[in-house]
Amino acid sequence: DEEPSDVWREYQGASTGTDIECEGWRQEAALRMLNNNLDPEVAEKPEELVVYGGTGQAARTWADYETIVEELRELDDDETLLVQSGRPVGRFPTHERAPRVLIANSNLVGSWDNWEHFHELEAEGKIMYGQMTAGSWAYIGTQGILQGTYETLAELGRQEFDDTLAGKIVVTAGLGGMGGAQPLAVTMNEGVCIAAEVDEKRIERRIETGYCMEKADDLDDALDRAREAAEADEPYSVGVHMNAADLLEGLLERGVVPDIVTDQTSAHDALEGYYPSGYTVAEADDLREDDPETYRRESLATMERHVDAVLDLQEEGAIAFEYGNNIRGQVKEAFDRDDAFDFPGFVPAYIRPMFCRGKGPFRWAALSGDPEDIRRTDEAIRELFPEKEGLLRWIDLAQEQVEFQGLPSRVCWLGYDTDDEGLTERARFALRINELVAEGEIEAPVVVTRDHLDAGSVASPNRETEAMKDGTDAVADWPILNALVNCAAGADIVSVHDGGGVGIGNSLHTNNHVVLDGSEQAAETARRVFTTDPGMGVIRHADAGYEEALDAAEESDVAIPTRDR
Template sequence: MKFSEFINTYARHPHYEAPTGDQLNAKSWQTEAPLRMLLNNLHAEVAEDPEQLIVYGGTGQAARNPEALLKIIEKLLELDDDHSLLVQSGKPVGMVRTHPEAPRVLIANSNLVPHWANWEHFEKLKSDGLMMYGQMTAGSWIYIGSQGILQGTYETFVACGEKHFNGDLKHKLLVTGGLGGMGGAQPLAATMAGATFLGVDVDPERIQKRIDTRYIDKMTYDYEEAKKWVLEAKNNGEAVSIGLVGDIGNVLEKLLHDNVIPEILTDQTSAHDPIHGYVPHDLSLKEAKALRQSNATLYKEKSLKSMARHVGFMLEMMKRGSKTFDYGNNLREFAYQGGEKNAFDFKGFVPEYIRPLFCEGKGPFRWAALSGDPEDIYVTDKALIEAFPENKHMIHWLEEAKEKIAFQGLPCRICWLGMGEREKAGLIFNELVKSGKVKAPIVIGRDHLDCGSVASPYRETEGMKDGSDAVSDWPLLNLMSNTAGGATWVSFHHGGGVGMGYSQHAGMVVLVDGTDRAERCIRRVLHNDPAMGVFRHVDAGYEEAIKTGTDFSLII
């Protein structure tokens, strides 16, 4: 297919769609795979705003601008197995000589020298056309819609239930704000975990999207109606999710006034970006858009004050009994800057619930069927259930996911797997492709929210045992290990999840095409990647990690 024909078929801005089937458009599956996943990131079912190339997280983009995107597509169609494409903050800048088992694409997004690593300097560069914000899986082309964060959110809610409620969230109310690209996973995660759910978002379109994709059950603009629905469902022990259009701070204030105290309270608004992600409580969406453009300084000031007010209500909920935690959007830091001096009185979700999993090298293992056929995902589901019969938690998740999750764009799946399990799963998938039981190749990636790929002191590395929260050598070592191991594309970003200046993180994706080359790469990458999580936590002194490291002969 000629370049112009390919663009007209799959990439007429803002309408993007990944090719499907088993026929190549590029020269090999090593370049076809990143091409399809890039376009899938921008599919209308997946991306929040394809017009602006925004995938999720406020302003997280897949490419810097439409012209840069076209050039990336052109080069991926031309690229051979002896070269790799360099992408700098969403723009292709060159090709380097490599080899068939090297990454085909090397991506760096939003990285700034530390002294200049802030939103103000970034926005200046962005306005000059020199940079984009890659978030995490937006700029690394492995976002899979709300399912991507869904299982991590589910794992968190289940762990919260285990820790505080004897593993039973029935008759428990979970309240949160933010139902966008990341937060939109919360309602389904909560109901899958057994809780009654109330989620609040100022943008009705975001809630409607979760209705359309079966992530949320009911929607209303009326606070009293929402309160009635959730209290009835809670009393009846029903796992029902309600989306309320409104400001989360205002809703928390009303719930406090009415003495409706949820058992669990968190937040996934896009607070990491005070200007483009968060809407101050005293502005409508229309007013917020206008003020962003006319006076960004005033907007940020109002946003920080609103976050302080928001967190103040969360703190009061916590005093009255809510199990309250930060879900990794930097809300506490900006609330602190806005005047709430006790913002850090509640912890983040990683030290509270997830770190023991990280110590075992566990994290969000995700894969996509490049064929476009959902049946290929169901084949892989079945294969994992057969391969890990002892992992009852994973099996429950896969069975629930098949029944309740609507695919967005290419059919994809995610489940948390640890050291040893990821490599085993990858090799099984390679055999499925080789034997034809899966109709076309698969790609395996993960969220950057992983055991050994992130330095983020207000999220993944908050409260490390040895005080090494801000040490970012680890994601750099992760990047180098996966590059040396032969991942199909790798990335290194700044600011994902919590905003500019607060995190650095690495991503990887490996192709599964049934070949011997793929098997060699899978063995290296899907060993090295979780091993980095074990190395990181062994070094910090965690006993669980030391045991895992000993079991897998990783201790040196």
């Protein structure tokens, strides 16, 4: 079962156009999104079913993938398919407005919820790591994370500099599925990016897809080019072929302090994500195979050096933040180092105020495969939200600079804020798209989904819910309620995962899809889901005592029983 399936080879990505092979568009959308996740243009290692984020998979095995495809082709309009860690395990008659697919990936019971037990089960083929959008069939390539990274850095620019990163040097690492967005997000904010990456092919891939400008094998060479660009206030990015810990220590040795330091290596997984220093990628891959214990030990030792270097650079004046890969948590746990958390995570620093208003990364894909359909949705954003300058700047930049991977798609941040009719921002947008599909201005249905990193859909104490005001960082009732209420609201796919972003046992999070096929039923679903889903962000943060969320609830008339009575 290790060999890629012939069915997948035939698809090589999502089908496009208006002819469908399933019973309806809701099932067809699930099939196309699954195949889009495994499109060689989209996924990092599709031949191993790996989509992104270390080992995040779309299906457990190739046999499971083929069965999912067959099931989706036959699934009736009143049936629901159940997928457990990438394996289709059941199909029940439900009803037309129920979800067509329900997914649970990587979940373990509290005391067993750790990598060790997970890897044992994984080796026996009993579980799969779903990451976030990998196992829920909502990954759209690097663009998905690009806007989040752009927003985070833009907020940093607003808080620390003159609304821009012009003339500033950002040092980071990891040019994988998500980390690969960093150089472009920096240059979109007019700054300079130096990114360490051990795998030369990853640097080349980012250059080919326009996310990174140049490659360097030597730190001095990269530094010369970066400084020259920063002095001239010119956007510039370079991928440096070396280990992140070595690069940061190299800066300290040279007395060079960047303006900003962060990281997106897959440190959440010491064995299968992060590379130890002192090995080429091939040597490290062999070591992992032959002696996983030594690999893990070396990997954690490099992480400790990496974190120490970040702390030293912060001490010297760099702005340091963790970009959600749990490198602080790994070092704290392995070496009992509480001081690993002496630099903040990006959510409390830059994202939480947006979460309080139900704002989060919302994305949509054109099932037609026609880029023109996305251009039309970009126009809809401009028509609906003319007052949102930052959003419009993003849409302009994205149209100009983002190359589509797989199905044409777009991402932006919209939230709960309601209009005179009580429609949330997300609902207004989705309803407009549904109209455009109904009118034939958009050729085929559009599927709207999102990252699991959203306002009310995740509990992750080292990342999205780090340092919550009321100390409820680890309370996981919220994502579970989010999935339940989105089922009740009739989303087309609903999923619940463990361990995305920060590793098994460290997070619980959910996702959903709504297929806008132009029908009245789709409009009703959109109205409901795009109220309940961002609404969970507002109530979660209001419950934790955030003023911004309490204000948002008041302004948008969100019912909060404990406040209302």
